[in-house]
Amino acid sequence: MNAKSILTNLIRRSNYALSPHKVAVEITQNCNLNCPVCPRQFNKITGENMSVEKFRHILDQLPRLRHVLIIGQGEPLMHPNIFEILNLVKSRNIHFTLTTNGTLLSEENIKSMNNVSVVEASIDSPNPQCYKKIRGANLELILNNLKKLKQLKKDVYLRIQAIIMEDNIEDLPEFITFAKNANADEICLFYLISFTQNTDRWESERFKKLDAKLRLTKDLAEREGIKLVATPLLEKPRICTEPWFQPRITLNGDIYPCCYMYITSNPTWQEWYYGVCLNVPQFKYKMGNIFKDSFKKIWNGSDYRLLRETVRKLDDPSLLRPEEINQGRKKIDLKEKFPYCKVCLFKQNCAC
Secondary structure, three states: OOHHHHHHHHHHOOOOOOOOOEEEEEEEEOOOOOOOHHHHHHOOOOOOOOHHHHHHHHHHHOOOOOOEOOOOOOHHHHOOOHHHHHHHHHHOOEEEEEEOOOOOOOOHHHHHHOOHHHHHHHHEOOHHHHHHHHHOOHHHHHHHHHHHHHHHHHOOOOEEEEOHHHHHHHHHHHHHHHHHHHHOOOOEEEOOOOOOHOOOOOOOHHHHHHHHHHHHHHHHHHHHHEEEEEHHHHHOOOOOHHHHHEEEOOOOOEEEEOOOOOOOOOOOEEEOOOOOOEEEOOHHHHOOOOOOOOOOHHOOOOOOOOOOOOHHOOOOOOOOOHHHHHHHHHOOOOOOOOHHHOOOOOOOOOOO
């Protein structure tokens, strides 16, 4: 166990947490694409943007902040004041991770991207035809944008991330060539969250080929010297740390404890896994609102402390089989406080 893991385990022994160094913030719900697998498809999207003043308020509430992840149900570069937001933190020694679909990475925009240390480009297929089907955009244009990004911002860490789905399993090894052409530093492959029964196709013929395709992808990545991070390749459960380290703040200021809680306009959202549907009670995980109360009060309030205690007690060193996961999902009492943590697909490497 390395020093970072030891420190993490020590911190997680307490129900209290230091003011976080990292935060994930949604600054816009505007997007120029209409991807069929996006939660925008079933959510009520307002098309609003977070004001610069509200973003400054968030920074003021987190004095130890060093890194902001700009992510949500919109394309960050659609925000009319995105560069003012990026420039806002120059004097605070804060850096950004920008999650983007890559379509708006023009030369002008790239040159204006100050304080961005990581760019996560969501590219769900390295095949132009398949990509067009999934995202409805021009893959060649995006590849050229990513090349331009690395030319103009050599210090930016470029991560290509993709959702594994039926449409792209055959093309997974081609991501290595795409990443090499884009001068990317890393490829991240993760599972789709099945928000509808139609996308719950774990037992399809294509998914049965996933292991072989991933092994080939891994071999190619090692040969080309490109870092590959893939959820299906993880051999033990992930330890949940975000309730101690990284809150998630929505466009309207609501605070959620982890990246897995998809923020929808309904109290619950459907999660399908091997034919079993769970109505994830996301509103039970709403910890407070940073525009209505102090972050300090919320961060170590009774709900956050109870959540941390709940998460810590659920640590399990073993991976469960799909049938074992669904046995728990069928028995879970959703009326309890923080019930989803007991059957979290993220922890079992089955989503994200």
